[in-house]
Amino acid sequence: MKDQHHNIKKAVSVLVAITVFILLFFCLPDAFSFPARTVTSIICFGVILWALEPIPIGLTALIILLLMLLFHVAETEVIFSGFASPAIYLIIAGMMLAKAVNETPLIKRITYKILKKWGHHQKGLLSSLFIIPQIQAFFIPATAVRTTMMLPILSMIIKVLDAKPNSNLRKMILIGSAFAGNISGTAVMTAAIGNILTVELLSRYAGIKITYFQWFFYTFPLWLFLIPSIWYLILKMYPLSREERSFPAIQKEMDEKIKELGKMNKTEIRCFLILLFTVGLWMTEPLHHLHPSIPALVGVVIMTLPGIGCAKWEKVVNINYNTVLLLSVTLSMGYTLIDSGAVETIGSFLSVDWVYSFMQSPLVAVICVILFTQFFHKLISNVSTAVVTLIPIVLTLASNAKVDPMVLGLTTGLTSLYGFILVVETMPNLIIHSTGMIEQKDYLKPGFYASIISILATIVVAMTWWKWIGLL
Numbered sequence: 001m002k003d004q005h006h007n008i009k010k011a012v013s014v015l016v017a018i019t020v021f022i023l024l025f026f027c028l029p030d031a032f033s034f035p036a037r038t039v040t041s042i043i044c045f046g047v048i049l050w051a052l053e054p055i056p057i058g059l060t061a062l063i064i065l066l067l068m069l070l071f072h073v074a075e076t077e078v079i080f081s082g083f084a085s086p087a088i089y090l091i092i093a094g095m096m097l098a099k100a101v102n103e104t105p106l107i108k109r110i111t112y113k114i115l116k117k118w119g120h121h122q123k124g125l126l127s128s129l130f131i132i133p134q135i136q137a138f139f140i141p142a143t144a145v146r147t148t149m150m151l152p153i154l155s156m157i158i159k160v161l162d163a164k165p166n167s168n169l170r171k172m173i174l175i176g177s178a179f180a181g182n183i184s185g186t187a188v189m190t191a192a193i194g195n196i197l198t199v200e201l202l203s204r205y206a207g208i209k210i211t212y213f214q215w216f217f218y219t220f221p222l223w224l225f226l227i228p229s230i231w232y233l234i235l236k237m238y239p240l241s242r243e244e245r246s247f248p249a250i251q252k253e254m255d256e257k258i259k260e261l262g263k264m265n266k267t268e269i270r271c272f273l274i275l276l277f278t279v280g281l282w283m284t285e286p287l288h289h290l291h292p293s294i295p296a297l298v299g300v301v302i303m304t305l306p307g308i309g310c311a312k313w314e315k316v317v318n319i320n321y322n323t324v325l326l327l328s329v330t331l332s333m334g335y336t337l338i339d340s341g342a343v344e345t346i347g348s349f350l351s352v353d354w355v356y357s358f359m360q361s362p363l364v365a366v367i368c369v370i371l372f373t374q375f376f377h378k379l380i381s382n383v384s385t386a387v388v389t390l391i392p393i394v395l396t397l398a399s400n401a402k403v404d405p406m407v408l409g410l411t412t413g414l415t416s417l418y419g420f421i422l423v424v425e426t427m428p429n430l431i432i433h434s435t436g437m438i439e440q441k442d443y444l445k446p447g448f449y450a451s452i453i454s455i456l457a458t459i460v461v462a463m464t465w466w467k468w469i470g471l472l
Contacts (some may be wrong), residue, residue, distance in 0.1 A: 017046070021371075042064060057322050058322035065401050082330065095320065123235065128233050135468040150181075186414065190212070205338060230454075274310065278298065365398075366458075382424075
């Protein structure tokens with residue numbers, strides 16, 4: 001009976017997607033040319049399938065790719081260009097780096113040491129759960145990978161502390177970890193796929209190059225603002241009694257785990273040195289001008305070379321190709337949206353006097369982009385899809401209004417990371433929810449307040465730091 005209900009739900013989801021495609025294809029205004037009308041319909045069709053997931057995301061990506069090719073919405077080279085983008089190779093290399101690192105006990109060792117040091121009381125435990133993903137962000141690209149790596153640790157903490165279902169302690173641990181994962185993508189360009197796509201789109205369609213170091217320079221104040229702010233929010237949302245605030249069992253458990261790992265071995269040391277070398281190349285991009293994908297690929301090669309590496313190729317190459325297909329097709333969608341004229345047509349509909357009047361004030365424009373992106377992200381749950389569909393439109397509006405597109409594109413990309421209210425908005429939310437230890441309703445109240453904090457924090461950083469450095 002349950003399977004039958006599930007199959008009906010899948011069939012309805014597909015039917016809704018097809019209905020939306022047909023309605024858009026026949027009902028969009030005449031201003032939309034055939035390619036623009038078709039690609040807009042295909043993308044909306046795909047977004048619904050990705051959101052409702054009646055079929056695997058990789059299969060949906062292939063269907064979208066085939067539809068764009070069969071309807072010839074753009075040149076074949078443009079439609080396939082997402083697969084040839086350096087951004088995709090950066091993402092692939094990042095996933096492989098994460099696999100290689102996970103083949104060693106390095107990240108576990110760092111995690112255990114942090115938890116042993118600070119995890120014996122409420123504030124320290126929550127601080128540890130916030131600090132760990134921020135450290136991982138420099139070495140482990142993609143929030144999904146970092147959150148997945150944290151799951152066994154979280155399960156162990158909940159078990160050791162005997163955190164009951166629906167208890168404030170369990171919610172603090174799980175919601176705190178999800179929100180910390182969302183924030184961890186802020187300041188490190190390679191730490192979130194949305195960042196990589198933002199940089200790629202700004203480069204391709206606005207001619208604006210943002211290096212790894214520049215991204216960090218622009219965004220680190222926002223990152224430093226959000227970490228303590230969201231930490232304090234979670235602390236206040238889930239108060240514990242005085243007796244519940246001490247966790248000596250955590251310190252004891254972590255001490256045992258560290259002893260089990262033994263001394264740091266040569267493989268871990270090699271892994272750590274290769275990671276430092278890779279991050280060093282990313283940070284010095286202004287000197288050698290290598291695209292970030294190249295240091296990432298260099299890191300993968302060194303990590304898997306026999307004798308000097310730290311992992312076996314057979315293990316490292318076993319990455320999630322559903323994600324690769326999703327992101328490649330998502331980028332192709334963005335390129336095709338522009339090449340087909342769809343973005344220009346949508347931009348012309350939005351190019352009205354009141355929109356232009358908002359765009360003339362950089363600060364007001366930033367605020368409007370933040371608010372609209374938050375709303376848009378609730379409708380388009382996937383971060384990558386939200387970035388790729390929204391940034392071209394924002395860049396077109398900025399170009400038509402004759403204002404600097406860089407800060408608006410950057411704001412769009414950053415705001416897309418901060419999905420706190422709905423489970424489906426970000427991978428950390430989704431992965432934590434997939435444990436079955438927490439429900440969607442548990443995200444609503446803390447997510448609402450966290451969204452308000454992220455909006456205000458971005459506005460404050462725009463008014464101060466971005467103004468001081470000449471970005472705004």
